[in-house]
Amino acid sequence: MDRWRKELSKEIVWLTEKNLLRELIPHRPDSIDFSSNDYLSLNRNGVLKRIIQEYFQEYFQEAQQKGKRRELGGSTGSRLIRGHYHQFSSLEEYFAQSLALPSSLFFSTGYAANLGALQAILSPRSSVFCDQFCHSSILDGVRLSMAKKYYFHHNDLEDLQRKLKRRRILSRKKEDIWILTEAIFSMEGDSPDLPNICSLAEEFGAKVYLDEGHSLGLYQDGRGLSYELGLQDRIAVSVFPCGKGVGFTGALVCGPPELKSLLINRARSFIYSTAPPPWIASILERIFHYLFSSELESSRRHLHSLSVWARKLFQEEGFSTGKSTTHILPILLGSEEKTLSLAEECYKNGLDIRPIRPPTVPKGSSRLRLNLQAAHTREEVQKLCNVLKDSR
Ligand SMILES: Cc1ncc(COP(=O)(O)O)c(C=O)c1O
Incomplete structure (x- = not known):
């Protein structure tokens, strides 16, 4: 035991010396949040609180009127064993219908969704062409499936095409081929050329798997990028x-009805895990009603114009924002030390922007990731820019 603890300490010392040690920092309610993923500010401006409050008020009223107490607790089992409630089916039907997709299945987190879906649909006979910057949950799902994987350069369709061609020449058998990508990349803030990815997939007999984590709530009526581009029929699986x-929790995996059945039977993160409490599904469904309504149009428009303005501002001040085209703006700094010290300086000035370092991003590309949100004002962003400028 002592020897083991010494080995652990050695690893921690190494991480500290390299400026790579990560620690849990308590929530900072007094500083301006430039780090969370609350892009539409549904948490910051109290919308989620209101939706949750309304749900529980109605719930208890109904329970009183009907003279019986419905259970309000945990699901008490996995979906396949007593943990399935009508609230899950209702959410899944509403979501699929709203996005004009054939079916959807609810998972407890996005991580569990990618892990389970990819492990279930791929096999060692599959060949996977994966953008090099895909999220770790996607990479881990592929790893679990033991599929053959080929990384293509980030958003580089020429590289993807080259690799697909090479694979076709080398492989004699008809293969199960997949292209894996994201609608908006979480650390880069850019998007792939989705229509042309779909065309390449069709040319090479491949299927597209798309993670819409950072685009859901945005684009047309909040329904994500593939919906705005009308690509639903050309994408096999979307997460x-x-x-x-x-701004809440969970994830939906969408695709043909056969996919849903397969996931229920094969996705290990779905099968061997307690279902989330059923009221989570009810609240999420209410959030979607709000999200897909026109009420958020002005927030979406503001976020878009703020992003365009902020990108220009940081670039004009000599910061590199990489290839970002969205509300996620990486401020690329390179060194871990610099990234940590600038984050600290921001915090001293009441600004919460977190450092992102390897292994989350490639070596030499440490950054502060600026996540713009609908409630941000230009003054707040200007203040952030000034603090960074003065401390670099
Ligand atoms: C693209 C992408 N997919 C999936 C996930 C995982 O989702 P969750 O945080 O719900 O587990 C994340 C975020 O961490 C992500 O950025």
Whole structure:
């Protein structure tokens, strides 16, 4: 035991010396949040609180009127064993219908969704072409499936095409081929050329798997990027994590009805895990009613114009924002030390922007990730820019 603890300490010392040690920092309610994924400010401006309050008020009223207490607790089992409630089916039907998708299945988190879906649909006979910057939950799902994987350069369709061609020449058998990508990349803030990815997939007999975690709530009526582009029929599987723009929790995996049955039977993170409490599904469904309504149009418009303005501001002040085209703006700094010290300086000035370092991003590309949100004002962003400028 002592020897083991010494080995652990050695690892921690190493991480500290390299400026790579990560620690849990308590919530900072007094500083301006530039780090969370609450893109539409549904938490910051109290919308979620109101939706949750209304749900529980109605719930208890109904329970009183009907003279019986419905259970309000945990699901008490996995979905396949007594943990399935009508609230899950209602959420899944509403979500699929709203996005004009054939079916959806609710998972407890986005991580569990990618892990389970990819492990279930891929096999060692599959060949996977994965954008090099795909989220770790996608990479881990592929790993679990033991599929053959080929990384293509980030958003580089020429590289993808080259790799697909090479694979076709080398492989004699008809293969199960997948292209894996994201609608908005969480650390880069850019988007792939989705229509052309779909065309490449069709040319090479591949299927597209898309993670819409950072785009759900945005674009047309809040329904994400593939909906805005009208690509639903050309994407085999889409995953919608609900902890980002939706501001809540869970994730929906969408695709043909056969996919849903397969996931229920094969996705290990779905089968061997206690279902979330059923009221989570009811609240999430209410959030979607709000999210997909026109009420948020002005927030979406503001976020878009703020992003365009902020990108220009930081670039004009000599900061590199990479290839970002969205509300996620990486302020690329390179060194871990610099990134940590600037984050600290911001915090001293009441601004909460977190450092992102390897292994989350490649070596030499440490950054502060600026997550713009609908409630941000230009003054707040200007203040952030000034503090960074003065401390660099
Ligand atoms: C693209 C993407 N997919 C999936 C996830 C995981 O989602 P969750 O936080 O709900 O587990 C994240 C975020 O961490 C993400 O950025």
